[in-house]
Amino acid sequence: MEAKTITLVQESFKKVRPIADTAATIFYNKLFELDPELKPLFPSGEEAMKTQGNKLMTMLGAAVAGLSDLDALIPVLEGLGKKHVGYNVKESHYSTVGAALLATLEAGLGGDFTPEVKDAWAGVYQTMSSVMIGASY
Numbered sequence: 001m002e003a004k005t006i007t008l009v010q011e012s013f014k015k016v017r018p019i020a021d022t023a024a025t026i027f028y029n030k031l032f033e034l035d036p037e038l039k040p041l042f043p044s045g046e047e048a049m050k051t052q053g054n055k056l057m058t059m060l061g062a063a064v065a066g067l068s069d070l071d072a073l074i075p076v077l078e079g080l081g082k083k084h085v086g087y088n089v090k091e092s093h094y095s096t097v098g099a100a101l102l103a104t105l106e107a108g109l110g111g112d113f114t115p116e117v118k119d120a121w122a123g124v125y126q127t128m129s130s131v132m133i134g135a136s137y
């Protein structure tokens with residue numbers, strides 16, 4: 001992965017971290033708007049959603065931090081992908097989650113969500129989800 005992509009993603013993620021709870025809410029609202037059928041896959045209730053949002057942020061954070069050492073990240077993502085099969089996640093759901101993620105970043109970053117930052121995140125999500133999908137289906 002290009003050094004520039006990694007820097008763009010890492011720097012923009014730093015700005016989302018302080019608003020993690022808000023970002024989690026935006027993310028799930030967007031996700032369920034895009035595909036209401038995904039709702040039953042997740043635990044319901046505001047607290048559960050926050051916990052799940054934190055998990056997502058923690059994982060994204062670890063992934064973002066680990067981008068410079070993709071070799072070490074790959075087995076983690078492979079394991080995570082397999083776990084997702086057990087959560088009833090289908091291959092097609094990955095693009096919906098990717099769209100919800102980009103929409104969340106756009107809402108959270110505002111003017112800092114430049115086309116360059118968007119492309120960088122799209123590339124990173126694509127890379128991460130391909131590894132998860134490749135290990136699972």
Ligand code: HEM
Nearest residue numbers: 038041042043052055056059060087089093094097128129
């Ligand atoms: C790059 C893509 C993704 C990342 C980094 C990610 C990250 C995570 C993490 C870290 C967890 C918690 C795992 C655990 O502690 O067992 C999780 C759980 C979960 N994820 Fe994902 N995920 C991704 C894609 C998806 C997709 C495409 C879906 C489809 C809707 C999805 C749905 C779920 C569900 C349903 C759970 C379990 C919720 C629960 O029971 O608490 N994830 N994910």
